Amino acid sequence: MASNRLEVLDALRGLAMLWMTLYHFCFDLNYFGLWRQDFYADPFWTWQRTLIVSLFLFCAGFAQAWGHAHGQNAQRFWRRWAQVAACAALVSLGSWLMFSQSWIYFGILHGIAIMLILLRWSLSWGHWLWLASVAALLSKPVFEALANQVLSVGVVGWMNSPALNWLGLITQKPITEDYAPVLPWLAVMWWGAASAQWLIRSNRLAWLAAMRPWPWLSALGRWSLSYYMLHQPVLLGSLAGLVWLLTRT
Numbered sequence: 001m002a003s004n005r006l007e008v009l010d011a012l013r014g015l016a017m018l019w020m021t022l023y024h025f026c027f028d029l030n031y032f033g034l035w036r037q038d039f040y041a042d043p044f045w046t047w048q049r050t051l052i053v054s055l056f057l058f059c060a061g062f063a064q065a066w067g068h069a070h071g072q073n074a075q076r077f078w079r080r081w082a083q084v085a086a087c088a089a090l091v092s093l094g095s096w097l098m099f100s101q102s103w104i105y106f107g108i109l110h111g112i113a114i115m116l117i118l119l120r121w122s123l124s125w126g127h128w129l130w131l132a133s134v135a136a137l138l139s140k141p142v143f144e145a146l147a148n149q150v151l152s153v154g155v156v157g158w159m160n161s162p163a164l165n166w167l168g169l170i171t172q173k174p175i176t177e178d179y180a181p182v183l184p185w186l187a188v189m190w191w192g193a194a195s196a197q198w199l200i201r202s203n204r205l206a207w208l209a210a211m212r213p214w215p216w217l218s219a220l221g222r223w224s225l226s227y228y229m230l231h232q233p234v235l236l237g238s239l240a241g242l243v244w245l246l247t248r249t
Contacts, residue, residue, distance in 0.1 A: 004070040009062060010221030011213035016055040017220055021231050023048055028235050032243050053108060053180060054188050059221075060112060061119060061192025068123050069200050077120060085113045087229050091178075099177050106166040107178030109228075114166070114182055115189050122190070129194035136187035143169040 023045075029035040039045045064072075088109035096103035104110075125132065147156045158164060160172045168181030199205045220227060 004066075005222075006066060006209060007218045008208055008211040008213055009059060009066070010218040012055070013059045013063075013221035013224050014217040014219070015221075016052055016059065017224055017227050017231075018217075019048075019055070020052050020228075021235070023052060024232055025235055028232075028239050031236075032239050034239070034243070053185065056108065057112070057115070057185055057188040058192035058195075060116070061189035061194075062196040063192075064116065064119050064189075065123060065193035065196035066200075068120070069197070077116075081113065081116055083225060084109055084116065087225060088113055090229065095177055102175050102177050104176055104178045105162065106176070106181065108180040110166070111180035111182060111185055115186050118182070118186060119189055119193055123193060123197075126197065127194075129190050129197070133187040133190040133194060136190065137184045139183045140168060140170075144171055147171050 026035065026037065026045075027039055030037045030039060037045060039049075067076075088107070091104055091107055091109055095107075122129065122132065143159075147159075156171055159167070160170050160174075162174065165174055166181055168183035168185070170181075173179065199208065
């Protein structure tokens with residue numbers, strides 16, 4: 001499997017990690033009161049989050065389709081899935097300690113854990129993945145239209161509850177620090193998988209495999225989960241130390 005890695009895909013994932021780090025650094029500056037920004041409503045920040053998450057999920061979908069086409073077995077898949085699920089649980093615990101009223105119960109890692117299972121189950125759909133992607137993308141506006149015209153208040157309230165809002169068919173965004181529901185985000189992962197399958201079927205991967213991006217960026221992408229779990233504690237610890245020093249000078 002190592003010889004079948006696409007360095008450009010690793011580099012693209014590494015680029016997403018750097019972008020995310022810059023975003024979280026700015027978020028942490030706001031958290032410590034060093035720079036005031038509205039990360040929950042300002043389009044400059046909300047769109048950045050959308051693009052970062054999209055890049056991650058596209059890479060995840062592409063990588064799964066690529067790995068499956070090159071003989072990734074079930075054992076390897078479930079081992080990686082268990083790592084993602086365990087890290088999602090740690091994120092929930094850490095966020096609960098920091099934000100007890102808005103802890104992360106279904107953030108990006110939780111979403112990826114569910115979406116990876118759905119993706120592996122649907123990889124055999126072939127060209128239908130493109131249509132499934134469109135359906136997933138349209139699911140939220142369709143649900144909102146039904147909620148306004150057809151569905152009862154009880155049904156809408158049920159879908160908005162934490163027990164089911166991980167699906168993404170909601171009319172009210174939950175109060176949480178990170179929220180990445182299955183719908184519509186599964187559309188992006190399906191796009192990534194469909195893109196990889198299309199390139200493989202059409203024998204257009206030679207130029208992609210031949211690309212040699214910066215080695216350090218590809219290396220970062222290969223360790224994306226570890227980096228994801230460590231970067232915020234490092235940032236928060238560093239800024240906490242800086243604030244401590246500033247308050248004593």
